[in-house]
Amino acid sequence: MDARTPPYPDFLRDGGEAGELIRRYDWAATPIGPISGWPQSLKTTVGLMLRSPIPMVLLWGEHGVMIYNGPYSEFAAGRHPRLLGSNVLEGWPEVAAFNARVMEVGMAGGTLSFRDQELTLYRKGVPEQVWMNLDYSPVIDESGQPGGVLAIVVETTGRMTMEAALRDSETRLRGVLDGMGESLALMDRDFRIIDMNAEALRLEGRPRHEVIGKTHWEAHPDADPALGEMFRQAMETKAPVTMKHRYVWPHGRVSWIDMHAYPVGDGLAVFYGDVTEQVEAEDRLRESEERLRLMADAVPQIIWVTDAEGQTEFFNRQWFEYTGATDKPDSAAQVAADFVHSDDQAVTMQAFEEAIRNQGIFEVEHRIRSKEGEYRWFLVRAEPYCDPRTAEIVRWFGVSIDIHDRRIAQEHQQLLINELNHRVKNTLATVQSVASQTLRNAESAQQAREALEARLFALSRAHDVLTRENWEGADLYDIVEQAVAPYSSRGEDRLHLAGPRVRVPPRMALALAMALQELATNAVKYGALSNETGAIGIAWSVQPGTDGPRLHLQWEESGGPAVRPPSRRGFGSRLIERSLSQDLDGTAQIAFPTTGVVCIVDAPLA
Incomplete structure (x- = not known):
């Protein structure tokens, strides 16, 4: 133990950390001297002060040597424990003038009291605005004169800051909130309504005396119970809370109220507003969104x-x-x-x-x-x-x-265009060949013109059939019927067609149409249709082959003049036998028995 440290004096017992600091402090180095020489008035005052929960500081002697309790050490913050034993004017130099006045009055036997006194202190090395309730009283020593000044220091900075913030907030927000239809009510710790702004009273729709001074439950007995719980939560947690609820006012009006409760000091600042229009607008928005969704789904x-x-x-x-x-x-x-x-x-x-x-x-x-x-x-x-x-x-x-169907149609259309281009080229080549051969073998211009027209008409009629079928093929019966139609007279039964319904590809349809036209033209000129008794039979069938089905078609004339084989092959015969064979990838043969011309065609259908 330090030789300077006296035994534990009774008045310092139960003084906590502050009492221990006082016992160990070297008071002999101060104007008031060692503890052993302290007057009873000083000891009694220090003992009382140490056991007080209120921040207290004793300024002893004319120099105002500082002795304080634990709560005051918390107030002193960064200056504790340096303040202990120091001269008050030196310990708090930034407020030396204020404390000099305190010492002057107190040591003269007077008292001072300040409420929410604002001072600038350097407790943490930086200036800060501090508000305090200060009470100063003289302590009478054994001589009957003031031996020091006892100060009770209660900091109200928190409350003052909150109140100032509330006032500032109220000042800033009142106009804005009133303009926005917001209301403000202040409640104390017992949830008693102590003030309301004009907008709140307007929303209430009743005089101030029916609301102010009453608790929330007294003023609004029909309010949602959850609202009261919200206020309690805000008060207990010191944290803002919000709630939107439906409320029926005493005069019967139904509203939706948006509540925001903020802890302020010991009470609550409650901002609220009638958001009925907003809620109804949200309902309408939801309905609108639902309609839009239904429209989108439709x-x-x-x-x-x-x-x-x-x-x-x-x-x-x-x-x-x-x-x-x-x-x-x-x-x-x-x-x-x-x-x-x-x-x-x-x-x-x-x-x-x-x-x-x-x-x-x-x-x-x-x-x-x-x-x-x-x-x-x-x-x-x-x-x-x-x-x-x-x-x-x-x-x-x-x-x-x-766009699947449109795209497929476009692709099909392009395919048809490409196919049409191809077939137009083939058709033009066929027309060129027919014209060239016809003109080269005709005996006169008139004969050439008639032969060319007949062949082109046959080609045209075949094209008509294919066009109706979108050039995807044609029915053989239609091709044959169109090819010999110009040679059929009303009331006569000289053309006999027999065969199943068979679809043939476009190239075969054109080739057969040209061949049948040539055969019919020769029959009119020289064969079965050149007299009144001749007849022509056109029969076809589909027969199996090694590479798939094959078309077998036979043209047979009868009843006409006796036939003699020609001395030379004309263009018609070459068109039928050569061109037909090439176009059909099959065979075409013409025979000239005396009973009538016979033409047999055999070609694959694929």
Whole structure:
């Protein structure tokens, strides 16, 4: 034990940490001397002070040597324990003038009392505004004169700060909140309404005396019980709470009230407002959103929305019905990976990323898998919505339009165009060949003209049949019927057609039409149709072959003049035997028995 440390004096017992500090302090180095020489009045005052829960400091002697208790050490903050044993004017130099006045009055036997006294102190090395309730009283020593001044120091900075903040907040917000229809009510710790602003009273719709001074439950007996619990929670946790509730006012009006309770000092500042219009607007908005959703679901195309980065926010019902998905995909990337055809995925994401970079329209055609596992073509188009303030993309609004049938039709149309171009070229080549051969073998211009017209008419009639069939083939019966129709007279039965309904490809149809026209022309000139008794039989059948079905067609004349084999082959015969054989990839033979011309055609149907 330090030789300077006296035994534990009775008046310091139960003095806590502050008492121990006082016992160990070297008071001999101060004007008041060692503890052993302290007067009883000093000891009694220190003992009383140490046992007080209120911050107290004793300024002893004319120098105002400071002795204080534990609560005061907390008030002194960073200056504790240096203040212990120091001269008050030196210990608190920033308020030396104030303390000099205190010492002057107290040592003269006077008292001082200050409420919410504002001083600037350096407790933590920096200036801070501090508010305190200060009470100073003289301590009479054994001589009957003031030996020191006892100060009770209660800091009210917290309360003053809150009250100032509340006043500032009330000043700042009153006009704004009144203009916004907000109301303000102040409650004390017993939830008694101590003040209300004009807007709150207007909302209440009743005089002040019916509300002010009453507890929340007295003023609003029909309020939602949860509201009272909210106030208790705010008071206990010292944390703001909010609540929106439906309330029926005493005069019968029904409102939706939005409450915000803020702890202020020992009470609550409650801001509230009638948000009935807002709630009704939200209800209308929900109804509107529901209508828009119904409209979106009614649209026969897929509608979707994503955020700026492609995270999905909405898909209408068509998406789920088409894909069979039960959950909304998380992102555009997941849509591409899980639903878009693998051949189209890279193109889709490349187009979307480019649209994001350029803040432009996203458009692509890709195939989407249906719930049946089939893929259909869709035109996908999305436009960005940008924040008008920052011009940054906020979200994408898109639609996926089923263009599968149109695309297939376009592809088919292009195929038909290509086929038509091909066949037109072939037809022109055929016309060129027919014209060239006809002109070269005709004996006169008149004969050439008649032969050329007949052959072109036959070609035209075959084209008519194919056109009706979209050039996908023709019925052999129609081809034969059209080819010999010009040679059939009303009331006569000289042309006999027999055979099944067989579809032949376009090239075979044209070739047979030309061949039948040539045969019919010769029959009119020289054969069975050149008299009144001749007849022609045209019969066909389909027979199996090693490479598939084959067409067997026979032209046979009878009843006409006796036939003699020609001395030379004309263009008609060459057209039938050579060209027909080449076009049909088969055989065509003409025989000239005396009973009538016979032509036999054999060719594959494929």
